[in-house]
Amino acid sequence: MKDYLDKLAQSPSRSYIGSMLPGIIVCFLVMMAGIYGAELIGALLIKLNFLPEGSASPVSGIFVAIILGILIRNTVGLHLIFKEGTALSVKYALRLGIILLGLRLSLVEALKLGAWGVPLIVICISCGLAVTLYFTKKLQQSERLGTLIACGTGICGVTAIMATSPVIEAKENEISYAVANITIFGLVGMLFYPYLAHFFFAEDPIKAGLFLGTAIHDTAQVTGSALIYDQMFQMEKAVDVAMVTKLTRNLFIIAVIPIVPLLFFRNSQRATMAEGAQLDLDSGGEVSESSRLPKWYKLVPLFVIGFLLLALVRTVGDMTLTNSGAAFGFLTADAWQSFYESSSSFGTTYMLGIAMAGVGLTTDLSQFKGLGMKPFYIGLIAALSIGLVSFTLISLFGHLVTV
Secondary structure, rough: HHHHHHHHHHHOOOOOHHHHHHHHHHHHHHHHHHHHHHHHHHHHHHOOOOOOOOOOOOOOOOHHHHHHHHHHHHOOOOOHHHHHHHHHHHHHHHHHHHHHHHHHOOHHHHHEEEEEEHHHHHHHHHHHHHHHHHHHOOOOOOOHHHHHHHHHHHHHHHHHHHHOOOOOOHHHHHHHHHHHHHHHHHHHHHHHHHHHHHHHHHHOHHHHHHHHHOOOOHHHHHHHHHHHHHHHHHHHHHHHHHHHHHHHHHOOHHHHHHHHHHHHHHHHHHHHHHHHHHHHHOOOOOOOOOHHOOOOOHHHOOOHHHHHHHHHHHHHHHHHHHHHHOOOOOEHHHHHHHHHHHHHHHHHHHHHHHHHHHHHHHOHHHHHOOOOHHHHHHHHHHHHHHHHHHHHHHHHHHOOOOO
16 A cells, blocks of 8 residues: 555656645545544533533544544654645645634624623733743743744634634644643633632622633633533523623634734844844844844735635624614525524634644654643643633623623
């Protein structure tokens, strides 16, 4: 079999599509295995009474696909014939998936939290980003890795990591490590935070929902924690508040993606200039082209613009549906909901799943040598800081929020 693949990979007659197809097919198969694997994990947790009946799996299919891809890459290996297709999947399926994510996010949802809820979310996100990046620098870890963990913790988990990674040109091992951080600490929060929320906010489902929606990373994990809270303490409103809060957090990916690379490249530029300052002085030269901050239009890539446009489409559709009873004047409520749910689901489930399967298949665990436990310390600090800031702000100002 290996000899046959070697000959096929080296064949000069292979077309462009033929060279890409094997890798794309492998990514698709790994993605499908990840989806079904995540469902099995969720079913097992329900059977063991770790989750209430009706809960979605707290582990995303994307995460399972990454793990399966890593296992394949580091056991049987990835043949040359699959590499072009996996690289294409990581690059272009990722961007298409992020664009389609825009249909999940309506600006109308943010308005439901009123004038106080949104500032609480902004402060939580800002503190999470600042603390994570500060400790990344103190622990002398990769700025790219720290940026991915910060965005994943502060905004919307794995989705934010995937949206940020191409903008800052993150490496595959950095993406995998960041996803692992978000998944591990998000799962811990999902299981324990409902009880913590009840202990501190037992009589106020709005405060409890705000806490779950701001302190836990990924949308699936927030959903799981809110369902646990409702099942254990019979407060259905906490579920609604948690979900609106989380969707509003997700909206801030629109603002953060263009800002993060700006800060990232500025920090990199300062480091490069500091390291080469003496050399420049001695040689009388100027700052090299590679160390300069990229042009502004390079910091807002096309897939972010596509994301914004589809988020605007979703918002306008929702508004026209509310005002006239038909989205854009001709789509019924059921038809409009079916359109944006199926389109965004295709993006998040299949396009991002294929891309992340490709990330797993191209991740060589030998690259993790030397990283040690410090990246997980960063993830722990990020999770704890978000939780602490969320608890403090909700304790002080949560009574002002109405939904």
